[in-house]
Amino acid sequence: xxxxELTCINCPMGCLLTVEMDGDEIRDISGYTCPRGKxxxxxxxxxxxxxxxxxxxxxxxxxxxxxxxxxxDIPKDKIGAVMEAINAAQAQAPVVIGEVLIADVAGTGxxxxxxxxxx
Amino acid sequence: MNKVDIVIVGxxxxxxxxxxxxxxxxxxxxxxxxxxxxxxxxxxxxxxxGFGLHTFKEELTGPEYADRFIRQVSERKIPYLLNxxxxxxxxxxxxxAMNREDGMFQIEAKAVILAMGCRERPRGALNIPGYRPAxxxxxxxxxxxxxxxxxxxxxxxxxxxxxxxxLIMARRMTLEGAKVKLVAELMPYSGGLKRNIVxxxxxxxxxxxxxxxxxxxxxxxxxxxxxIAEVGADRxxxxxxxxxxxxxxxxxxxxxxxxxxxSTAAGVQLNPVTNGPVVNESLxxxxxxxxxxGNVLHVHDLVDYVxxxxxxxxxxxxxxxxxxxxxxxxREIAVKAEGGVRYTVPVTVRPDHVEDQLTIRFRVGDVYxxxxxxVYFDDTRVRHQKKRILAPGEMExxxxxxxxxxxTPDLKTITVKIEP
Numbered sequence: 001x002x003x004x005e006l007t008c009i010n011c012p013m014g015c016l017l018t019v020e021m022d023g024d025e026i027r028d029i030s031g032y033t034c035p036r037g038k039x040x041x042x043x044x045x046x047x048x049x050x051x052x053x054x055x056x057x058x059x060x061x062x063x064x065x066x067x068x069x070x071x072x073d074i075p076k077d078k079i080g081a082v083m084e085a086i087n088a089a090q091a092q093a094p095v096v097i098g099e100v101l102i103a104d105v106a107g108t109g110x111x112x113x114x115x116x117x118x119x
Numbered sequence: 120m121n122k123v124d125i126v127i128v129g130x131x132x133x134x135x136x137x138x139x140x141x142x143x144x145x146x147x148x149x150x151x152x153x154x155x156x157x158x159x160x161x162x163x164x165x166x167x168x169g170f171g172l173h174t175f176k177e178e179l180t181g182p183e184y185a186d187r188f189i190r191q192v193s194e195r196k197i198p199y200l201l202n203x204x205x206x207x208x209x210x211x212x213x214x215x216a217m218n219r220e221d222g223m224f225q226i227e228a229k230a231v232i233l234a235m236g237c238r239e240r241p242r243g244a245l246n247i248p249g250y251r252p253a254x255x256x257x258x259x260x261x262x263x264x265x266x267x268x269x270x271x272x273x274x275x276x277x278x279x280x281x282x283x284x285x286l287i288m289a290r291r292m293t294l295e296g297a298k299v300k301l302v303a304e305l306m307p308y309s310g311g312l313k314r315n316i317v318x319x320x321x322x323x324x325x326x327x328x329x330x331x332x333x334x335x336x337x338x339x340x341x342x343x344x345x346x347i348a349e350v351g352a353d354r355x356x357x358x359x360x361x362x363x364x365x366x367x368x369x370x371x372x373x374x375x376x377x378x379x380x381x382s383t384a385a386g387v388q389l390n391p392v393t394n395g396p397v398v399n400e401s402l403x404x405x406x407x408x409x410x411x412x413g414n415v416l417h418v419h420d421l422v423d424y425v426x427x428x429x430x431x432x433x434x435x436x437x438x439x440x441x442x443x444x445x446x447x448x449x450r451e452i453a454v455k456a457e458g459g460v461r462y463t464v465p466v467t468v469r470p471d472h473v474e475d476q477l478t479i480r481f482r483v484g485d486v487y488x489x490x491x492x493x494v495y496f497d498d499t500r501v502r503h504q505k506k507r508i509l510a511p512g513e514m515e516x517x518x519x520x521x522x523x524x525x526x527t528p529d530l531k532t533i534t535v536k537i538e539p
Binding site for chain 2: 067
């Protein structure tokens with residue numbers, strides 16, 4: 001049995017959640033004070049995901065960087081690989097908001113898209 | 120002299136939302152004055168996500184949120200000037216501004232909306248002992264360097280203050296390869312949002328040391344180390360708790376101050392708690408026809424509420440410019456903050472000018488669990504709303520219906536307070 005402790009992020013209460021794990025299986029969740037806390041804990045221990053935001057280098061324009069994000073959330077343990085791909089990438093100006101800068105970043109099946117314009 | 124209906128000082132989230140709402144209310148002769156080279160204000164460097172959950176029901180990054188409003192401004196063809204600095208606003212609403220193309224020029228406005236935002240509390244205002252070497256940045260300056268210019272301020276980072284920008288930069292610097300050693304917070308609680316503490320610090324095992332502050336800065340040319348110490352209930356460092364951390368960068372995230380130099384020069388009265396203008400229900404300052412919204416009025420934690428508040432200022436300014444704001448019975452109600460409530464916006468209410476409802480925004484001065492937000496009409500308690508948690512970092516609001524105000528014609532004072 002493994003015990004994981006989490007802080008719920010759904011509201012400013014910040015309930016301390018305790019999850020009892022048996023391998024990949026959840027045995028018990030305690031500490032939540034509303035249903036959202038329970039759902040959050042389940043997701044965090046089985047499949048934690050994050051949207052990664054950063055900037056990509058731009059050439060041929062007035063701006064040197066353009067803001068970007070993974071279009072959807074990616075597995076938390078892929079953050080490092082995604083950042084490496086973002087830092088290796090380069091975009092050609094002009095870049096428009098929503099444009100795909102890296103397709104299927106780090107094998108996640110998720111694209112990195114521009115979140116701003118760069119001229 | 121150039122004449123317009125409404126001049127909006129600042130093209131950030133507040134200015135943009137005010138412009139769109141004023142236009143949609145019928146004011147077509149609007150001018151936005153923005154000192155940066157693009158619209159959007161500070162949102163342009165806030166590349167992280169989490170904006171717009173209330174307004175658009177989706178999670179946007181800062182530039183995306185700004186773009187939604189910039190597009191609304193473009194669709195309406197609302198004029199704006201970039202790289203333009205407002206120098207002075209006179210009490211009779213003559214706005215003096217300058218830029219490289221037009222030089223110095225004046226505009227006569229029927230109404231002015233103050234939307235200048237806020238700035239960060241600098242090191243000089245924090246009284247940290249030690250040398251003044253390079254390598255000490257406000258968190259927002261570092262954010263601009265990393266996200267807009269593409270420069271890293273350093274590799275070994277200590278952050279003082281757990282405001283949201285400091286937390287966001289802890290993650291940002293880590294993702295870009297820096298080692299963030301710790302975040303020190305003077306207060307026994309963080310000023311930042313819970314989700315930022317979890318996703319920016321816990322995700323990367325960055326320690327948050329509450330009730331700690333920087334008591335020494337080392338390094339002559341460039342910062343080389345800082346000393347952190349625990350503080351007592353009096354917020355004074357406790358001897359013997361000092362710990363030294365080597366670093367090449369110190370980021371400061373120690374609060375935001377509304378930028379009201381133009382307002383005070385115009386004679387606008389400020390609230391000493393918020394450092395923002397004292398306003399009535401129409402978000403109008405003590406100077407007739409001068410309105411305020413967004414972070415220049417009081418510092419917000421969510422841009423969604425800035426947009427909402429600014430839209431209100433846009434509509435009331437538009438009505439004023441049309442001459443619709445001017446007749447009333449002279450009835451005025453004071454709004455008072457008591458018992459844990461630090462301030463309210465607005466501080467006066469003219470019931471004749473309240474449409475369907477009145478939103479009173481406020482902040483508390485401490486963390487309260489299982490307490491009640493109470494509203495009193497003079498000595499009568501009219502609302503007693505249970506809150507599981509109230510925290511200084513989260514703005515709160517109560518809504519009062521116009522009907523309630525009409526039913527109490529002799530009402531002199533509305534009081535908002537926290538009760539156990």
